Amino acid sequence: MPTPPPVLTGSRCGACDNVAFPPADGCQRCGQRAMSTVPLSTSGRVWGHTVQRFAPKSPPYVPPADGFVPFAVGYVELAEGVKVEAVLDCVDFDELTGAEVELVATTPVPRFATRGVGGGAR
Numbered sequence: 001m002p003t004p005p006p007v008l009t010g011s012r013c014g015a016c017d018n019v020a021f022p023p024a025d026g027c028q029r030c031g032q033r034a035m036s037t038v039p040l041s042t043s044g045r046v047w048g049h050t051v052q053r054f055a056p057k058s059p060p061y062v063p064p065a066d067g068f069v070p071f072a073v074g075y076v077e078l079a080e081g082v083k084v085e086a087v088l089d090c091v092d093f094d095e096l097t098g099a100e101v102e103l104v105a106t107t108p109v110p111r112f113a114t115r116g117v118g119g120g121a122r
């Protein structure tokens with residue numbers, strides 16, 4: 001059985017359609033509590049990012065077996081209008097601004113990659 005593709009789950013407000021990630025018990029826009037869970041788009045556009053050039057505190061950060069390498073983190077804006085904080089895989093950090101990215105993993109944190117970049121395979 002093939003591994004199902006990764007998908008993030010958010011919540012949608014039944015009153016105003018506002019989508020939140022991570023899922024919320026109450027709507028951040030209108031305060032209603034009529035939230036239902038919804039699968040989110042698996043691709044989006046980089047809204048903003050920065051480059052983590054030193055190893056974060058460990059734990060919780062788990063460095064790769066072959067040592068820390070700088071990586072990009074940022075927000076990916078999905079079609080639902082929600083921005084997801086994620087690790088961003090790319091060939092060149094400069095290409096990330098406004099780039100279209102696809103979800104490649106959901107754990108331990110959401111991870112997106114520019115097209116043609118295999119997620120986490122570096």
Ligand SMILES: [Zn+2]
Binds near residue numbers: 015016027029032
């Ligand atoms: Zn609402």
